[in-house]
Amino acid sequence: MEYEKLLTDTARNLKPSGIRKFFDVAERIPDVIALGVGEPDFKTPWHIRQAAIDALSKGQTRYTSNAGLMPLREEIAAYMNRRFALDYDPVSEITVTVGGSEAIDNIIRSVVSFGDEVLIPEPSFVCYAPLTELAGGKPVILPTYEKDGFKLMPETVKNAITEKTKLLIMPYPNNPTGALMLKEDCEKIAAVLKGTDVLVLSDEIYIELNYSGSPAFSFAQTEGMKERTVVVNGFSKTYAMTGWRIGFACGPKEIMKAALKIHQYGIMCTPTVSQYAAIEALKNGDDDIEYMRQNYNMRRRFLLDAFQSLSVPCFEPKGAFYVFPNISGFAANSEDFCNDFLEKAHVAVVPGSAFGESGEGFIRISYAYSLDHLKKAVERLEKYLKR
Amino acid sequence: MINLKEKVLRFLETDCRFSAKNIADALDVTEQQVADVIASCIDDGTILGYKALINWDKTARDYVSAMIEIKVQPEKGEGFDSVARSICAFDEVVSVFLMSGGFDLAVMIEGKSMREVALFVVEKLAVIDGVTGTATHFVLNKYKDKGVIFDEREKDTRVMTEF
Numbered sequence: 001m002e003y004e005k006l007l008t009d010t011a012r013n014l015k016p017s018g019i020r021k022f023f024d025v026a027e028r029i030p031d032v033i034a035l036g037v038g039e040p041d042f043k044t045p046w047h048i049r050q051a052a053i054d055a056l057s058k059g060q061t062r063y064t065s066n067a068g069l070m071p072l073r074e075e076i077a078a079y080m081n082r083r084f085a086l087d088y089d090p091v092s093e094i095t096v097t098v099g100g101s102e103a104i105d106n107i108i109r110s111v112v113s114f115g116d117e118v119l120i121p122e123p124s125f126v127c128y129a130p131l132t133e134l135a136g137g138k139p140v141i142l143p144t145y146e147k148d149g150f151k152l153m154p155e156t157v158k159n160a161i162t163e164k165t166k167l168l169i170m171p172y173p174n175n176p177t178g179a180l181m182l183k184e185d186c187e188k189i190a191a192v193l194k195g196t197d198v199l200v201l202s203d204e205i206y207i208e209l210n211y212s213g214s215p216a217f218s219f220a221q222t223e224g225m226k227e228r229t230v231v232v233n234g235f236s237k238t239y240a241m242t243g244w245r246i247g248f249a250c251g252p253k254e255i256m257k258a259a260l261k262i263h264q265y266g267i268m269c270t271p272t273v274s275q276y277a278a279i280e281a282l283k284n285g286d287d288d289i290e291y292m293r294q295n296y297n298m299r300r301r302f303l304l305d306a307f308q309s310l311s312v313p314c315f316e317p318k319g320a321f322y323v324f325p326n327i328s329g330f331a332a333n334s335e336d337f338c339n340d341f342l343e344k345a346h347v348a349v350v351p352g353s354a355f356g357e358s359g360e361g362f363i364r365i366s367y368a369y370s371l372d373h374l375k376k377a378v379e380r381l382e383k384y385l386k387r
Numbered sequence: 388m389i390n391l392k393e394k395v396l397r398f399l400e401t402d403c404r405f406s407a408k409n410i411a412d413a414l415d416v417t418e419q420q421v422a423d424v425i426a427s428c429i430d431d432g433t434i435l436g437y438k439a440l441i442n443w444d445k446t447a448r449d450y451v452s453a454m455i456e457i458k459v460q461p462e463k464g465e466g467f468d469s470v471a472r473s474i475c476a477f478d479e480v481v482s483v484f485l486m487s488g489g490f491d492l493a494v495m496i497e498g499k500s501m502r503e504v505a506l507f508v509v510e511k512l513a514v515i516d517g518v519t520g521t522a523t524h525f526v527l528n529k530y531k532d533k534g535v536i537f538d539e540r541e542k543d544t545r546v547m548t549e550f
Contacts, residue, residue, distance in 0.1 A: 301412035
């Protein structure tokens with residue numbers, strides 16, 4: 001078999017994760033301190049795990065409707081109303097998906113066809129461009145900068161819109177920078193979008209991890225934007241439920257109807273046990289969110305203080321669980337820095353360049369680690385920088 | 388709304404090594420506010436001490452512990468208090484609780500050997516005026532104490548699946 005010939009050009013040309021090799025090396029160093037992972041260190045709260053066990057005990061193990069259990073969709077609608085004052089119809093405007101990632105894929109495939117352009121701010125989570133390419137679309141990268149707090153600037157969007165633009169991704173709170181788009185920031189983007197036919201996919205997987213002092217703000221709350229926004233959210237980061245693979249999308253019913261067909265043929269339905277756990281999370285999990293958020297905030301400020309005392313420039317991230325310090329003064333590029341830092345100090349961090357060209361000169365540090373773990377890492381960073 | 392005092396205490400109960408600055412960072416208040424709360428909690432006896440939680444099985448120390456059920460004839464005007472205070476005075480006694488149910492005081496005791504603990508009960512506790520009966524239950528294994536599960540210091544199994 002000539003397997004290479006079987007592969008499509010798109011699949012063959014998808015960029016493999018360059019970071020994989022780096023972390024394989026890191027894992028072999030016995031005393032390595034990892035600061036790489038993008039998932040909570042907390043366990044899923046026990047009452048949520050218990051709800052899943054109860055569902056299994058009762059034999060609730062069959063398919064659900066394609067869009068997800070109705071009681072779950074109703075809880076999602078209640079959550080969107082409670083936290084963001086947004087109203088979605090659980091029958092036609094909400095789909096439960098296999099994590100936020102599946103929702104992103106479904107929405108992109110629903111609206112992007114050959115040659116269509118998708119606007120993707122960078123640095124950002126790495127899935128948007130490959131999923132766009134798989135749908136036949138063309139990723140158009142919108143760089144964001146430290147000087148703007150890594151916010152998406154309205155003129156960047158304005159200059160990038162063409163008649164082929166179908167979709168704008170809004171990846172905020174942002175992985176890897178921790179940047180937030182506040183209400184006034186969203187309004188500036190909305191002003192650019194008004195009068196166009198550009199749909200917005202607002203990836204709000206980190207929205208509950210907000211340290212700005214203002215309530216979490218969904219792009220769909222921006223005046224006039226709900227009708228053109230699909231909100232993607234999930235349980236992974238908010239409730240420490242990464243392995244349960246459950247998320248959801250809410251949006252205009254015309255879009256959701258198409259996305260549901262893709263979900264129906266590709267996935268059928270989200271795992272039933274995870275759906276029962278998610279109902280419990282939404283019903284009784286608000287205190288858990290707050291407790292974890294407070295702990296993350298403690299670690300975030302610890303790291304920012306540490307960088308300041310070590311004179312490592314770092315803008316203050318107000319969301320997610322990452323800091324994105326500027327290491328351009330310490331190495332030629334972020335990959336060199338990470339390799340050297342791993343080799344000499346045995347600390348593994350992710351180069352900013354892994355998240356797009358505009359991440360060059362930065363490193364991503366996850367603070368989904370205990371304060372003790374972070375303290376050890378900072379001690380090593382201090383020694384490393386004083387060499 | 389939970390007040391600041393309770394929020395601060397919750398963090399300290401989780402890990403008393405958190406500094407006032409750490410807790411202030413988590414709760415979006417000033418370090419001074421947290422320091423004041425802690426100071427007043429120490430003053431009024433809300434915070435009674437800070438201790439390490441030790442799994443002595445990991446050491447070479449000879450160690451056994453036991454829970455003693457004690458039946459008490461309450462004294463007029465004093466109730467169970469004077470007997471409880473007498474029991475508290477022994478160094479071997481780790482905790483003393485007044486209980487509802489089939490007995491009156493639950494007393495946790497530590498010692499080097501079962502014999503030492505058994506003799507302590509017979510010679511020191513059973514003879515206290517007002518104590519009418521004891522039942523000694525030795526601890527065979529500690530699974531969880533003060534909210535911490537013993538022998539469950541899991542390795543971080545998270546992998547770089549995605550970033």
